[in-house]
Amino acid sequence: MIDFLSHYIYYIGAFGLIFIGIFIILVKHNLIKVIIGISLLDTGVNLFLISVGYISDGTAPIFSSPDMKAENMVDPVPQALVLTAIVIGVAVLALALSLAIKLYKHYGTLNLRKIKEMKW
Amino acid sequence: MVNPVLLIAVPLGLAFALPLFGFISKRIEKYIPVVGMSFNLVISLLLIPKAMENPIIVSIGGGKPPFYINLVAGPVGILFSLIIAVVGLLVSIYSLSYIKKGATEKYHMLYLFLLVGATGVVLTGDIFNLFVFWEILCISSYALVAYTGEKSGVESAMKYLIQGAIGSSLLLIGIGMLYGLFGTLNMADIAQNIDSVSSISIFVPLVFIITGLGVEAAVFPLNAWLPDAHSAAPSSISAILSGLAIEVGVYAIARVVFTIFGAESFFLFLCFLGLLTLLIGEMSAFSQNNLKRMLAYSSIGQIGLIVFALGIATSYGVAGGLFQIISHSLSKALLFLSVGYIIYRTSSMDISSFEGIGKKMPVTSLAFTIGAFSLIGFPPFVGFPSKFLIVQAALAKGEILFVVFIAFILIGTVIEAAYFFRVVQAIYFKKEKNNSEKKEAPIAAIIPMFILALLIIGIGVYPKLVTDILDSAASEFLKRADFIRGILG
Numbered sequence: 001m002i003d004f005l006s007h008y009i010y011y012i013g014a015f016g017l018i019f020i021g022i023f024i025i026l027v028k029h030n031l032i033k034v035i036i037g038i039s040l041l042d043t044g045v046n047l048f049l050i051s052v053g054y055i056s057d058g059t060a061p062i063f064s065s066p067d068m069k070a071e072n073m074v075d076p077v078p079q080a081l082v083l084t085a086i087v088i089g090v091a092v093l094a095l096a097l098s099l100a101i102k103l104y105k106h107y108g109t110l111n112l113r114k115i116k117e118m119k120w
Numbered sequence: 121m122v123n124p125v126l127l128i129a130v131p132l133g134l135a136f137a138l139p140l141f142g143f144i145s146k147r148i149e150k151y152i153p154v155v156g157m158s159f160n161l162v163i164s165l166l167l168i169p170k171a172m173e174n175p176i177i178v179s180i181g182g183g184k185p186p187f188y189i190n191l192v193a194g195p196v197g198i199l200f201s202l203i204i205a206v207v208g209l210l211v212s213i214y215s216l217s218y219i220k221k222g223a224t225e226k227y228h229m230l231y232l233f234l235l236v237g238a239t240g241v242v243l244t245g246d247i248f249n250l251f252v253f254w255e256i257l258c259i260s261s262y263a264l265v266a267y268t269g270e271k272s273g274v275e276s277a278m279k280y281l282i283q284g285a286i287g288s289s290l291l292l293i294g295i296g297m298l299y300g301l302f303g304t305l306n307m308a309d310i311a312q313n314i315d316s317v318s319s320i321s322i323f324v325p326l327v328f329i330i331t332g333l334g335v336e337a338a339v340f341p342l343n344a345w346l347p348d349a350h351s352a353a354p355s356s357i358s359a360i361l362s363g364l365a366i367e368v369g370v371y372a373i374a375r376v377v378f379t380i381f382g383a384e385s386f387f388l389f390l391c392f393l394g395l396l397t398l399l400i401g402e403m404s405a406f407s408q409n410n411l412k413r414m415l416a417y418s419s420i421g422q423i424g425l426i427v428f429a430l431g432i433a434t435s436y437g438v439a440g441g442l443f444q445i446i447s448h449s450l451s452k453a454l455l456f457l458s459v460g461y462i463i464y465r466t467s468s469m470d471i472s473s474f475e476g477i478g479k480k481m482p483v484t485s486l487a488f489t490i491g492a493f494s495l496i497g498f499p500p501f502v503g504f505p506s507k508f509l510i511v512q513a514a515l516a517k518g519e520i521l522f523v524v525f526i527a528f529i530l531i532g533t534v535i536e537a538a539y540f541f542r543v544v545q546a547i548y549f550k551k552e553k554n555n556s557e558k559k560e561a562p563i564a565a566i567i568p569m570f571i572l573a574l575l576i577i578g579i580g581v582y583p584k585l586v587t588d589i590l591d592s593a594a595s596e597f598l599k600r601a602d603f604i605r606g607i608l609g
Contacts, residue, residue: 018293025282038285045289045296052300078299081248085292088255092285095262099281102266102274115275 010051017044031103031110035096042089046082053078122166124193125178127201128240131156135232142225149225150216153232157209160239164202171198172592175606177245185245185607186309192245192607195592196442200242200371203446206575207363207453208235210568214457215356217564218464227267233260234360238368245607247295247380248305250372254291258284258336261365265353276348283335283345291332297325308607311380311600326383329376337369338423340397347404350416351469355460358412362419363453367445370423374430374441378597390431395525398424402535410469414539415455418495421532422448428529429510430597432522436513438594439587443506446579446586447494451503454491454572458484461561471543476552484561485547487569492540494576497533502580507533 005012021041025034053075061073100110107115134156142149170176175194179185193201212231219227237257244250262284266277295305301317302310314322331342338346346366350358377383377390401420408414426448429441461484466473478485494501497508511529514522560566579585596603 018289021289022286025286031278034282038282041286041289045292048293049296049299052296075303077305078296081296081299084248084252088252088259088288091255091259092262092281092288095259096278096281096285099262099266099274099278102269103278106271106274 010047010054014044014048014051017041017047020044029112031100031112031115034112035093035100038096039089039093042085042092046085046089049078049082049085122163123178124163124167124176124191124197124243125180127160127163127193127243128191128236130159131232131239132236135229135236138229138232139225150219150228153212153228153235154209154216156232157205157212157235160201160205160235161209164198164205167193167198168202168589171195172589175596175603177607184609186304186306189249190245190306190607191243192307193243194596194603194606195589196371196375196596197243199442199589199593200368201239203367203449204235204238204242204364207360207449210571211356211359211363211453211457214359214460214565214568217562218356218460219354222267222269227264230260230264230267231357231360234264234365238364241368242371245307246305247298247307247310250307250375251288251291251295254333254336254372255288257365257368258288261349261357261361264357265349265361267354267357268352270352272348272352276345276352280345280349283342287332287335287342289332290328294325294328294332297328301325306607307375307380308604311382312604312608314381322381322383326376326381326386330373333369333372333376336365337373337427338366338397338420339373339393339427340400340420340424343397343420346420347413347416350419351410351412355412355456355463358416359453359456359460362416362456363449366419366423367426367449370426370430370445373427374438374597378430378433378438379600379603382600384433387431387433391428391522391525392431394424394426394428394431395528396424397421397427398532399528400424402532406535406539408539409471411459411471411474411543412456412463412469414471414543415452415459418536418539419448419452421536422452422495425507425510425529425532428525429513432510432513432517433598434513434517435591435594435598436509436516438597439590440506440509440513442590442593443509443583443586447502447506447576450572450576450579451491451494451501454487454569454576455495457565457569457572458487458491458561461565462488465558465561471546474543474546475550476547477558478548480552480558481560483566484569487573488547489544490573490576492544494580496537496540500577500580502576502583504580505583 017040021037024037028034055074058074061076134152138152171193175192178191179188181188237253240253262277262281266274302313334342398421401417405414405417426441426444429437494503497503514526
């Protein structure tokens with residue numbers, strides 16, 4: 001059990017964050033909380049990507065000293081992907097928050113139950 | 121030789137440079153998308169003969185694939201970039217007179233970003249790169265839906281954003297799983313190694329990726345955002361979203377299912393999903409009184425038809441699906457463009473307010489009628505050969521199940537005809553109640569409608585114009601081994 005946990009702990013954490021994020025998006029009625037849910041979802045996905053390329057006790061993939069070996073280095077590709085994904089996530093969050101401000105100006109509330117001019 | 125990377129680089133550069141052009145003169149800003157898309161149109165046309173022979177592989181960074189990001193301009197990529205360039209150019213001409221209020225500079229910038237994202241998705245050969253362009257497409261369309269700043273626009277953009285964000289996250293999880301399994305992001309490289317792992321560990325990323333892409337492609341259980349977003353956006357943007365964005369989503373699903381996974385057991389499921397989407401879309405469209413919502417639901421129905429045709433997975437079936445994509449892009453763009461000015465003049469989206477408009481705005485009404493008849497599938501228009509090809513392909517399959525499917529599709533077409541005839545009847549055969557002054561649309565709006573109508577009739581009368589490229593595009597999807605060998609050498 002402990003072996004299983006220590007081996008998969010990053011995946012468990014990542015999918016835990018993803019499920020928490022999706023749960024918040026589905027259940028909460030406050031728009032800001034929903035946006036926080038999207039943020040948690042993004043974070044979970046990023047953690048998942050990082051853990052795909054992670055080696056325990058790995059080093060950064062930079063040959064900073066001559067006795068470093070490529071086998072002990074973590075995979076740099078997922079880290080590059082995560083950098084891109086973080087930037088994209090920031091753009092989505094910024095747009096979501098600015099839309100939330102606009103919605104608040106129109107309706108005077110952020111409760112999604114009360115914002116329903118259009119049918120779902 | 122012209123480099124396909126220009127199809128992405130030039131419009132992207134123009135989009136970022138657009139505010140700089142604004143310093144020189146405020147008036148030239150709106151012509152920048154026209155310039156960018158004309159450039160893309162010319163380059164796509166130039167690339168067609170070369171891409172038909174062999175897919176053009178461009179490696180960004182100079183290394184050989186599977187290393188570095190590469191672009192693949194095969195028949196499919198060029199076909200789609202051509203559709204994007206044609207519709208994008210015509211809609212950008214339309215926007216010259218249609219978009220007057222608000223932050224026009226940002227509108228034209230985001231419009232170019234949307235088209236760059238769409239072009240990038242169809243040309244890339246790298247699955248993470250596909251995700252990046254996908255997000256460019258999605259984020260700019262969220263912002264454009266809310267462009268008017270009205271209640272309905274902002275609200276539907278918010279819904280679209282929440283659902284789209286979940287979809288993109290699922291897509292990224294799927295991509296991460298694929299990277300974990302194969303250690304590569306190149307589509308051809310993944311496709312080559314896909315048989316080396318057990319089918320259950322393939323199934324999970326496939327489901328994640330299809331669900332993620334399905335949100336944007338508006339496949340049935342995931343399309344709650346579409347009717348709101350497409351009806352609340354400005355009409356020029358509705359035309360782009362309906363005519364291009366969801367088709368690009370379908371392209372991505374087809375690329376993943378056919379090329380990367382080669383998932384043959386998945387094809388029947390696609391057929392079923394497509395049929396369900398078609399029936400639900402058409403039946404919901406039938407009960408609408410708001411014209412733009414009706415057109416949006418009709419888009420869902422058409423997407424269902426396209427997914428069904430791709431799911432047949434014979435060369436006729438896939439060619440029929442791609443033909444239906446052409447037909448739907450042209451017809452739906454024409455419909456939304458003509459409806460845009462009718463709504464502008466009557467300032468109402470209700471079908472009853474369109475009564476008698478045929479006498480007041482004859483050209484726009486005629487354009488609407490051509491688009492509607494083409495979507496239904498009447499003979500001189502492009503909808504006829506495309507639907508005919510799909511029916512033929514399904515019957516050639518020779519299974520009783522597909523005959524039943526075709527029966528349902530024909531029922532869907534009858535429903536489609538019923539609701540479009542209702543609008544056409546209101547336009548031409550009913551007397552206007554309050555006699556007000558309504559002018560014809562301006563010339564900058566008439567020209568794109570005229571060209572679209574010309575293309576619809578031209579391809580409808582002479583389908584040979586596109587059948588060559590459709591055939592080679594279908595074989596690019598179906599012959600995975602050739603595709604992989606073409607890229608990895």
